[in-house]
Amino acid sequence: MKVLVAVKRVVDYNVKVRVKADNSGVDLANVKMSMNPFCEIAVEEAVRLKEKGVASEIVVVSIGPATAQEQLRTALALGADRAILVESNDELNSLAVAKLLKAVVDKEQPQLVIMGKQAIDSDNNQTGQMLGALTGFGQGTFASKVEVSGDKVNVTREIDGGLQTVALNLPAIVTTDLRLNEPRYASLPNIMKAKKKPLETVTPDALGVSTASTVKTLKVEAPAARSAGIKVKSVAELVEKLKNEAKVI
Amino acid sequence: MTILVIAEHTNAALAAATLNTVAAAQKIGGDIHVLVAGANAGAAAEAAAKIAGVAKVLVADNAAYANQLPENVAPLVAELGKSYSHILAAATSNGKNILPRVAAALDVDQISEIIAVESADTFKRPIYAGNAIATVQSSAAIKVITVRSTGFDAAAAEGGSAAVEAVSGPADAGKSAFVGEELAKSDRPELTAAKIVVSGGRGMGNGDNFKHLYALADKLGAAVGASRAAVDAGFVPNDMQVGQTGKIVAPQLYIAVGISGAIQHLAGMKDSKVIVAINKDEEAPIFQVADYGLVADLFEAVPELEKSV
Numbered sequence: 064m065k066v067l068v069a070v071k072r073v074v075d076y077n078v079k080v081r082v083k084a085d086n087s088g089v090d091l092a093n094v095k096m097s098m099n100p101f102c103e104i105a106v107e108e109a110v111r112l113k114e115k116g117v118a119s120e121i122v123v124v125s126i127g128p129a130t131a132q133e134q135l136r137t138a139l140a141l142g143a144d145r146a147i148l149v150e151s152n153d154e155l156n157s158l159a160v161a162k163l164l165k166a167v168v169d170k171e172q173p174q175l176v177i178m179g180k181q182a183i184d185s186d187n188n189q190t191g192q193m194l195g196a197l198t199g200f201g202q203g204t205f206a207s208k209v210e211v212s213g214d215k216v217n218v219t220r221e222i223d224g225g226l227q228t229v230a231l232n233l234p235a236i237v238t239t240d241l242r243l244n245e246p247r248y249a250s251l252p253n254i255m256k257a258k259k260k261p262l263e264t265v266t267p268d269a270l271g272v273s274t275a276s277t278v279k280t281l282k283v284e285a286p287a288a289r290s291a292g293i294k295v296k297s298v299a300e301l302v303e304k305l306k307n308e309a310k311v312i
Numbered sequence: 313m314t315i316l317v318i319a320e321h322t323n324a325a326l327a328a329a330t331l332n333t334v335a336a337a338q339k340i341g342g343d344i345h346v347l348v349a350g351a352n353a354g355a356a357a358e359a360a361a362k363i364a365g366v367a368k369v370l371v372a373d374n375a376a377y378a379n380q381l382p383e384n385v386a387p388l389v390a391e392l393g394k395s396y397s398h399i400l401a402a403a404t405s406n407g408k409n410i411l412p413r414v415a416a417a418l419d420v421d422q423i424s425e426i427i428a429v430e431s432a433d434t435f436k437r438p439i440y441a442g443n444a445i446a447t448v449q450s451s452a453a454i455k456v457i458t459v460r461s462t463g464f465d466a467a468a469a470e471g472g473s474a475a476v477e478a479v480s481g482p483a484d485a486g487k488s489a490f491v492g493e494e495l496a497k498s499d500r501p502e503l504t505a506a507k508i509v510v511s512g513g514r515g516m517g518n519g520d521n522f523k524h525l526y527a528l529a530d531k532l533g534a535a536v537g538a539s540r541a542a543v544d545a546g547f548v549p550n551d552m553q554v555g556q557t558g559k560i561v562a563p564q565l566y567i568a569v570g571i572s573g574a575i576q577h578l579a580g581m582k583d584s585k586v587i588v589a590i591n592k593d594e595e596a597p598i599f600q601v602a603d604y605g606l607v608a609d610l611f612e613a614v615p616e617l618e619k620s621v
Contacts, residue, residue, distance in 0.1 A: 079575055080440045089444050101557075157412065158421045183556065186439055187424045192382065192412035201383050201487040204409050207550065217491060221550050222405040223504075223559070228491040229381065241540070241557060242550050277452040278421045281434065283444050289582055292603035294594075298616040301588065301606050305621075309586045309603065311508070311565040312532060312621055 064211070064233075066109045066118040067173035069164055070102035070138055072131040073184045086282040098134040101179025103141075104239040107246040108209060109177050110142035117211045120144050122171055126163050128152050132262060139257035140249035146262040151274065157185075159267075159274035161193035166270035168198055173234060175216065180205050180238040191238035201231035205240040313342030313432065316393055317366075318401040318410070321348060321356035323378065328505045329402035331466035334363050336459040337400055338467060339429035343367045346474070347392060349385050349481075351378035357476050364471035370479045377481075379490035380406050386413035388481030393418060393454060397432075403458040403560075415456040422456045423448060425560075427463030441556040442579035461504060462562035462583055496551055500526075503552065506535035508565045511554055511581070512547070513539040515570020515591065515610060519547040524611070525569060528618040537561065539577045555580035570610045573598030590614065 074080055075097040080089040098106075112118035123143040125131040128150065135146035149163050168176060181188035195202035203209070203218025207226065210217045211233075219228045221240045249257070267274050295301045305312045315337040320327040330346070337344045344365055348357040349372040357371040370392065376384040393399045393414060401407035403425045415422035427445070428436040434449045435457065503509065510529045512522055522536070529536045537554040538547065554561055556579040566584035571577060573589070573596055581587070582601055589602035590613050599605040606613060 074440070076576070080443050082444050089440060156421050158416060158419075161416055181557065184440055186441065186556065187422075188408050189412035189415070189422050189424060192409065193416035193422075195382070196386060196413040196416035199487075202409075202413070204382075205405060220405075222493070223551060225493060225495040225549070225551050227379075227493040230489045230491050232487050240550065241544065276421060277450055278423060279449045279451070281447045281449050283439070283446045286438070286442055286445050286582075289587075289601045291600045292587075292605065294599070294605045294607060298606065298608075298613050298620060301604055302617065302620045304604055305565070305586070305588070309565070311586050 064118050064174040065120045065122065065171065066112060067168065067171055067176045068105050068109045068121060068123045068138065068143065069176065069178040070106065070123055070125050070134050071099045071179070071182045072096055072125065072127050072134045073099045073182050076100055076183055082283055082285045086284055088280070088283050096130070098137055099179050099182045101181060101239050103246040104241065104243050105177040105179050106138045106141050106143060107244045108239060111244065112211065113142060122147065122173065124149065124164065124167050126151060126155065126160050135262055136257050137249060139260040140254040141247065145260055148262065148264045149267060149270065150264050151267055153274060155274050156276045156278055157187045157189035158193055159276060160190050161197055162272045163267055163270060163274070164190070164194050165197040166272050175211070175234065176236045178238055180240055191236050195236050200234050200236050202236045203229055203231055204238040206237050207240050207242045209237055209243065313397040315340060315342050315344050315398040315400060316396040317344060317346045318389060318399065318407065319346050319348045319356060319360050320402045320404055320406060321350060321353060323350040323353040324355050326356045326359035328466065329404050329461045330360065331363060331469055332461035332464045333400050333402045333459045334365060334467040335464040336426065336429060337398070338365050339464070340398055340432050342397065345370060347372065347389065349377040349388055351375050361474040361476050362470050362472050364468035366472050366474040369474050369476045371476060372479050372481050374481065374483070376484035380410065381488050381490060382410045382413045383485045383487040384482070386410050386417060387485065389414045390417035391481055392479065396454060398455045398457060400457050400459055403460050407458050411456060411458050418454055418456065420452040420454050420456055421450065422458070423450060424458050425460040426457055427460050438579070441576050442582065443575060460560055462560050496549065500529055501533065501535045503535045503537055503554070503559050504561055506563055508532045508534035509537050509561050509563045510534045510567045510569065511537035511539065511571060512542055512569050513571030514541040514545060516542060516547055522548055524614045528614055531618050531621055539571045539574070568598050568602070569614060571598055572596045573601065
């Protein structure tokens with residue numbers, strides 16, 4: 064079974080981003096970039112499926128600038144077999160990304176597509192579901208457990224009140240939640256080997272996909288700051304403040 | 313301009329988040345219709361018809377919609393949604409699951425988790441874990457939007473008398489099946505709707521120690537949450553997670569216990585009215601957002617707090 068994994072290059076999750084003075088966006092100059100944490104979980108899940116003998120080939124795809132090759136090489140070092148970069152310097156919306164992924168799915172014909180549930184930059188949580196609509200595949204979003212058996216995949220999903228399990232016909236799309244697995248680190252020999260694995264670059268034009276957007280960002284501002292309050296010395300003082308000052312208990 | 317609000321419900325009852333979504337629709341302006349897609353969802357539809365400001369309730373009753381499988385519900389919403397200017401759903405796990413599939417089926421972009429309505433086509437939404445707020449404008453023919461409940465005060469649950477109309481939609485797409493669910497059973501209020509939330513972090517040490525928080529929560533009538541660190545460490549299940557990738561809460565009182573205050577956690581609770589932090593590390597970043605900070609050993613402070621409220 065062929066597995067397609069989509070990964071995104073985003074600002075590292077430890078970086079506290081700052082809004083640009085002209086309110087045009089956030090300042091990403093000289094900021095550490097990494098693979099989106101949920102995408103790392105997606106790569107790990109694919110590698111585990113391959114280790115179990117369920118997956119035969121793992122193709123990893125990223126849509127972004129040329130520098131996203133770094134994240135693709137990381138995925139190759141973790142165990143993906145080959146990589147595809149759909150190179151675009153535009154800031155693409157989820158629908159455009161889903162359309163590009165649909166074109167890659169059409170070409171690669173994977174049985175399972177695994178991707179992160181959301182990217183920690185745009186916080187959209189849309190692309191997997193949109194790809195589901197465009198391909199007509201079933202979707203198992205926010206997955207905490209994935210079990211492939213025959214022509215179906217059972218996905219246990221993190222939902223508001225607990226867990227839900229659905230059975231999807233293959234091909235299907237899975238988006239990862241944080242408890243699905245704990246991603247491994249790439250070993251040095253695997254990092255070296257990954258440099259020799261194939262990495263193909265294509266453009267949105269070559270895939271015949273228009274990436275036009277109907278959403279325009281007018282401005283980006285820092286959130287209203289919350290100022291630190293006071294330190295209380297004892298539980299008794301805390302209770303007194305909550306009762307008489309804040310009046311919340 | 314007519315707005316379609318997708319009801320969040322359990323068939324038997326309407327979820328509170330629907331009221332916040334209707335409130336966002338009221339800010340946009342125009343007639344508001346509510347779609348209740350489910351099976352034997354008459355009770356949820358009746359409740360939707362009573363919401364103040366709702367003009368019409370559409371009920372799509374079909375076994376295929378019973379468990380909100382997106383492969384079945386999204387085509388229904390996309391078909392009905394074609395005649396609306398806006399389609400809104402709560403940014404719950406269910407709304408997030410279904411609505412992007414609707415947007416792509418309609419070939420329009422989606423705007424996720426709005427926290428404010430500037431005008432009928434312009435909205436504010438948090439990005440980068442709430443470290444920035446983007447104002448975005450949509451030129452899409454149909455604006456497909458998920459609504460963060462904490463951004464909008466709930467519409468009145470009573471006072472309306474909307475007409476209820478049955479609608480039909482596509483049958484089971486045959487791509488997916490509901491296998492089962494394990495829902496956390498709790499007598500405590502739901503995390504996102506609670507007036508008081510008590511949350512624990514890595515400092516709790518283990519899952520068993522959460523009993524101190526449960527005892528305090530029961531005294532206060534509070535819900536219990538957790539940081540991602542506590543979930544990652546396996547102390548508590550993920551449905552208790554408050555933060556960027558968990559639940560977003562904005563209660564009257566948020567008590568953070570043994571939580572350092574990573575930006576990802578702050579993203580989920582910093583709009584709370586009053587924040588209390590209890591942590592033995594006085595340098596913990598949580599104190600920078602807390603109205604009342606108590607530097608103390610939580611295993612002494614929490615039981616004492618429980619006894620004195």
